Every structure is written in C-alpha cells, then in structure tokens.
C-alpha cells in the first residue's frame with residue numbers, strides 16, 4: 001500500500017516564505033516591549049476595518065471572546081432567546097449559554113450546511129432577541145433574507161464569521177450585515193495567528209465605544225468601572241504577525257477556490273448520492289476554510305485515507321443539540337435531521353492554499369480507489 005504524506009493542513013508551507021518578515025516584525029515588537037493593545041493593534045484594526053469594509057474594528061483575544069463580548073455589549077442575557085445553527089463549532093452556542101441566554105436551534109440547508117433562513121421565522125417568539133447566523137466553512141448564509149426577518153421582528157444580528165473572513169454574499173463581505181461581525185484568527189482559520197486571537201467589526205459607533213470599554217473590564221476612565229466587562233484584549237505580537245499575513249489573504253482564498261474547483265472536477269465521476277461535493281450558491285463567494293464532502297461511507301473512507309497518509313477531519317461529529325451539556329435545552333434526536341445526517345456523512349479534505357495539484361490528484365484518486 002502506498003503511503004502518502006498529505007496533511008489536512010500544513011501551516012509550515014505558509015510560514016516558510018514569510019519567515020524573515022515575520023521574525024523581523026516579532027523582533028521589533030519585542031524591542032518595543034509594548035505587548036497589549038497599543039499602536040500595533042490600532043494599526044492592525046485599521047487595516048482590518050478597511051479590508052472588511054466596516055468603519056469600526058476591535059482586536060479581540062479570540063473568536064469566542066468576540067462572540068461573547070458582542071452578546072454582552074448588546075445586553076443579551078437571561079430570558080432572551082437567540083436563534084442559531086446546531087451544526088457549528090461549540091463556541092457559537094456556548095457563548096449564548098455563558099451569558100445566560102437560550103440557544104434556539106433551527107436546521108441547516110443540506111447543500112451549504114448553513115442555517116436554513118426559511119425555518120427562522122417559525123422559531124421566533126416574544127422572547128427572541130437576536131439571530132446568530134454562522135457562515136460555515138467559508139460560505140455566507142443567505143443574509144438578505146435573514147436581515148429582512150431581523151428588521152421585521154426587530155431582532156439583533158450577531159454574525160459568526162470565524163471561518164469566513166473575506167467571504168462575500170451578494171458582493172458584501174461576511175460580518176458587514178449584522179450589528180456585529182465576529183472573526184477568529186485561530187491558526188487553522190484562513191487568517192491564522194501565532195496563537196489565539198480574534199476581531200469584531202461593527203457599523204454602530206456607540207456599540208463600538210461600548211465594546212472598547214468592555215474589552216478592558218468595563219474600565220473608563222482607567223480604574224473606574226461603570227460596566228462589568230472582561231479581559232478581551234489582543235496582543236501586539238499577534239497584530240504584527242496577522243498584519244503581514246493579511247496582505248496575502250485574498251491570494252490564499254483564490255488558491256483555495258482553485259483547489260476546490262480541481263477537486264470538483266476530479267470527483268465528478270462519483271456522483272451524488274455516492275459522494276456529494278460542496279455547493280456554493282450563485283450569490284456567494286466562498287473562501288473555502290474547509291472543503292467538505294458528504295458520503296454514507298464516511299467512517300470507512302476516513303480510515304482508508306488515513307492508512308494511506310491523507311489527513312481528513314470531521315466537522316462536526318455531533319450537532320450541538322446532541323451535546324451532553326445542552327441536554328437541558330430539551331431537544332431530541334430527530335429534531336434537526338439535516339444536521340444529524342451531516343454529522344454522520346461529512347468529511348473535510350485538505351484544501352489549504354499551498355496544496356499542490358499532484359497532491360489533490362492523489363487525494364481524489366485514493367477516494368476513487370476506495371469506491
């Protein structure tokens with residue numbers, strides 16, 4: 001049996017050509033001994049605001065904290081219901097529970113894995129305070145429908161754009177639709193830091209000012225607290241590294257799209273339902289944080305690929321209503337059939353920008369061999 005070495009993600013290939021530039025920036029940052037917030041973080045925030053097309057951006061300690069701080073600033077808490085997807089990373093609903101709000105799940109589209117906007121209205125009650133759409137795997141939700149509903153029912157919108165920095169829906173970038181847009185720079189995201197970090201954007205100046213205060217324990221002026229915030233600050237070391245990488249983000253997204261097209265071509269001999277390749281709707285530009293296929297033989301295929309040195313991952317093996325910690329919400333097996341089916345059939349293939357065409361060929365051929 002031939003054993004390849006094609007990991008799901010190889011960050012060393014991205015680091016190599018940037019190594020000197022990053023090392024120099026880190027050295028300068030160390031020489032300045034200015035580590036928390038400060039001018040480098042402000043510079044990075046300006047660059048991000050410009051890139052995303054939002055007037056205000058705040059560097060945050062992580063994507064999770066970006067969500068948490070958004071909810072705190074929007075006064076979402078006990079007694080409030082927030083509609084979101086059960087097919088997402090834990091943090092989305094975890095943050096809702098942490099502020100005392102109740103996550104209300106609605107199922108996803110079978111082809112995009114994003115919140116099915118057609119199911120949202122039926123889930124709205126007198127307690128609904130917000131919608132929290134998650135732009136999963138690099139593709140935006142149908143935001144015009146979601147924003148129309150939010151307007152009609154006077155709901156807040158917090159976008160979880162952790163996986164979709166740079167993605168566009170009808171030409172507008174992820175994170176620009178709602179009251180806040182939340183991003184993560186976890187190393188495996190399209191723009192990855194050297195550790196944990198994140199960002200919030202908003203078009204609302206008052207909200208921006210409030211979040212800025214909440215980011216430093218609600219302190220304003222220093223040591224005077226009219227609000228209870230937390231430590232949600234971004235490190236200058238992350239800001240200087242992210243700023244260097246940001247210049248390449250669009251090129252990387254194009255390379256990811258190129259890789260996705262190549263997979264789509266090579267895998268088209270295995271038509272659905274044997275294997276389903278990802279669907280990007282006509283209104284969307286995806287940044288392909290993940291390239292996820294669906295197959296009923298998922299577990300066997302994963303094992304087969306692993307034995308042959310091809311890295312894959314399951315995002316996500318459980319829907320959130322199936323998680324032990326969310327049993328108190330009272331959902332049952334069968335409540336979200338598309339999410340549940342996806343957890344059993346989904347598999348992420350290597351898609352990172354530096355992946356070579358011959359490697360994609362190997363992955364596709366190995367999959368074809370399996371079938």
Ligand SMILES: *Cc1c(COP(=O)(O)O)cnc(C)c1O
Nearest residue numbers: 062063064089091162163184186
């Ligand atoms: C990564 C991720 C987060 C959390 O971001 P961290 O920076 O890891 O805290 C939240 N939501 C989604 C959908 C994510 O993928």
